[in-house]
Amino acid sequence: MEATTTLRERKKEATRQALHEATLRLALERGLDAVTVDAVADEAGVSRRTFSNYFANKEDALLHGDRVRVTRLLERLRARPLTEPPWQALTEATAAHHAAIGEVDPNWLAQVRLLRRHPALLAQQTAAQNALELELAAEIAARDPGHRDEPMRSRVMAAVFLVTMRTATGLWAEQPGGASLGEAVRAGLDRAAERFA
Template structure:
């Protein structure tokens, strides 16, 4: 799991360095693609921007699309970790909202800050690339499975037997994705935080805990 060792302990220096490299490469793909356009950015450009070799890039990612999606995938797994660590007595809807706001807002959409029109236009075009969309679908399936497991732990349900944990995981993912899509196309631009809060409030108004 991202940010943790297999035994659940905090990562050591070597693991932190590796994570920093992953983050730098992923961010370089996003930044350069927004600035230049997806087809005008090569793996060589990305490696140079992150001050590593092309071989190092290949050690971490199969291509640009995987590098882009890795940021969202890692946020999803950190979100699951955050939800797992919320107080046991906290109602599930509040725990999900608090965990989402703590972990799911990307740096480029942090809190209540309003992005530039140029930035959101560039991100939207990048996310429309078929390779990126395919990676997102694969990543979301794995992340939602982890989130469903955490929801099952908190509600005393069973992922294999009960519909509820998987439904909450899928609905939460859809709410965040919908808020992100609205954030990217809003004109004039709007901050992300209030959008995701509204999406989750509306979701939970019609999805009571069983």
């Protein structure tokens, strides 16, 4: 039974990924405003109903890749030793995350640029970032229980971490050909670390 469930989950994730990729492909070809859910479903070879089983709208489908990356980053953070100071754990988890990614997927870079041009996407991404901030804050607080400045310290640290990641990624995307994304993010995190030393 467990093997069947695992296979079912793999099939679901493959469908989710196919819908995400179809949405991104069409958005880059036609512009996001010209993309319809029906067109995405056709591109992915599924029904409109299947699309609706996985995503609420085309923006949700487009941002699926971000949710996957965030989940993997959180997993890496949770795997860090609990004795590691919070900012160091965040930085090392991020470094491991970028090392695992390797070369940046050109589609992801195109998505980053697309996000910057569409307020509706940015609003949805901001909502997801708010949820991530709470999860990160909980992880930070768990690494330093009883800190006198809680819950302020963990919430501020999580917010600064996310802003630093977003800023470093945005600057990197605007200036191709320089440092790798991992190096750019690490430089930003090292700069921000001065506040939490």
